[in-house]
Structure formats: structure tokens, C-alpha cells
Amino acid sequence: DVVMTQTPVSLSVSLGNQASISCRSSQSLLHSDGNTYLSWYLQKPGQSPQLLIYLASNRFSGVSNRFSGSGSGTDFTLKISRVEPEDLGVYYCFQHTHLPWTFGGGTKLELK
Amino acid sequence: EVQLVESGGGLVQPGRSLKLSCVASGFTFSNYGMNWIRQAPGKGLEWVAYISSGSSYIYYAETVKGRFTISRDNAKNTLYLQMTSLRSEDTALYYCARRTTGDYWGQGVMVTVSS
Numbered sequence: 178d179v180v181m182t183q184t185p186v187s188l189s190v191s192l193g194n195q196a197s198i199s200c201r202s203s204q205s206l207l208h209s210d211g212n213t214y215l216s217w218y219l220q221k222p223g224q225s226p227q228l229l230i231y232l233a234s235n236r237f238s239g240v241s242n243r244f245s246g247s248g249s250g251t252d253f254t255l256k257i258s259r260v261e262p263e264d265l266g267v268y269y270c271f272q273h274t275h276l277p278w279t280f281g282g283g284t285k286l287e288l289k
Numbered sequence: 290e291v292q293l294v295e296s297g298g299g300l301v302q303p304g305r306s307l308k309l310s311c312v313a314s315g316f317t318f319s320n321y322g323m324n325w326i327r328q329a330p331g332k333g334l335e336w337v338a339y340i341s342s343g344s345s346y347i348y349y350a351e352t353v354k355g356r357f358t359i360s361r362d363n364a365k366n367t368l369y370l371q372m373t374s375l376r377s378e379d380t381a382l383y384y385c386a387r388r389t390t391g392d393y394w395g396q397g398v399m400v401t402v403s404s
Contacts, residue, residue: 178351228390228393
């Protein structure tokens with residue numbers, strides 16, 4: 178199985194500052210069809226996860242442009258610029274290139 | 290508005306069975322693949338199963354293969370998860386989510402496996 182390793186496990190940021198989360202996969206996520214099936218989600222407290230980024234760098238409809246995804250192969254990053262209170266929660270990366278599909282362990286974004 | 294509403298959860302004894310449903314609205318259900326994803330209490334997310342729009346492609350996590358069956362009824366806009374031989378480690382909040390990317394999720398339904 179592809180192991181998705183997220184770092185850090187928790188992240189304390191001040192409002193208005195930038196946050197960066199890393200997600201590394203144990204195998205390349207480049208599919209034979211040329212796509213990289215890596216998504217990012219935010220799960221706010223008490224809510225269902227919500228899609229932020231798909232195909233590693235594409236922002237989902239309605240997602241703030243303060244969120245950006247980058248990376249390729251086995252190394253991926255989610256950046257949140259100018260952190261706002263509604264950004265707090267747990268962030269997950271997810272790969273659906275290789276079966277079985279797998280999630281990262283999560284990164285909890287908290288206020289400093 | 291896309292809506293996914295799960296139901297069918299509850300308390301069940303180890304070894305017993307349970308069937309979850311997810312009713313979809315606000316989009317053409319028959320055009321989209323669907324997933325079941327679960328979250329044990331206080332833990333992270335675990336992908337469980339996927340079914341393509343026409344049920345031609347079905348995939349499972351190893352932890353549930355042979356015990357769980359994903360299916361769908363496109364005429365009823367409903368996704369199902371038949372769970373058999375339930376174990377304590379299957380205790381979780383079960384979400385249905387649209388597409389391989391999981392672009393929309395339901396609110397989840399709780400399954401508790403305990404004697």
C-alpha cells in the first residue's frame with residue numbers, strides 16, 4: 178500500500194500568517210494516464226471533510242485562493258496564506274492513483 | 290445543491306450485519322462514481338470502497354474485502370454498503386462521498402460494533 182506521510186502532525190499559526198503542510202508518498206503518484214491523483218481536504222471541528230485541492234494543484238470550486246497545492250511525484254505541499262479563523266481544523270492528503278487508495282494521517286492547524 | 294444523506298447506522302454485535310444507505314440529490318447520480326470512507330472515533334480518515342457510475346468498477350480496502358459489499362441503485366439515486374462479519378474495529382462514522390476526488394461528502398452515519 179502507498180503510505181502517505183503528513184508533516185507536521187500539528188501546526189500553530191498566528192492569524193494572518195502563512196501555513197505550509199507537507200505530504201509525502203511512498204511511491205510516485207503519477208498515474209499512467211499522466212494525472213497525479215492527490216487531493217487535499219479540510220475537516221473543521223464537528224464537520225465532514227471538504228475538498229480543497231484535486232489533481233495536486235487544482236483548487237476546487239468556491240475554495241479561497243489563499244489555498245494552493247503544489248508538488249509532483251512523491252512530494253506535495255499545501256500552503257495557506259493569511260490564515261483566517263475558518264481555516265482551523267485537520268487537513269488530510271489523499272492519493273487515488275494506486276489501489277488501495279490511502280489518506281495521510283492528518284495535520285491539525287491551531288491558533289498560536 | 291448536491292446533497293448526500295447517509296442512514297442505516299446503529300449499534301450491532303460483533304459478527305452481525307448492517308446495511309448503510311446514502312441517498313443522493315442535486316445531481317445526476319448515475320453519472321458519478323461513489324465512495325464509502327470511514328473515521329474511527331478520534332482518528333483519521335480511511336477509504337473503504339469505491340463503485341463506478343455503472344457499477345463496472347468496484348474496489349475495496351483490504352481491511353473490508355470479503356466482508357463488505359458496495360452497490361448502487363441508479364434508479365433510486367442510492368448508494369449502499371452491506372457490512373457483514375462486523376468487528377469492533379469497524380466502529381466508525383461512515384461517510385459517502387462523490388467521485389474519486391471526494392468533491393462532496395455526506396454528514397456521516399455512526400456504526401458501533403459492540404457486545
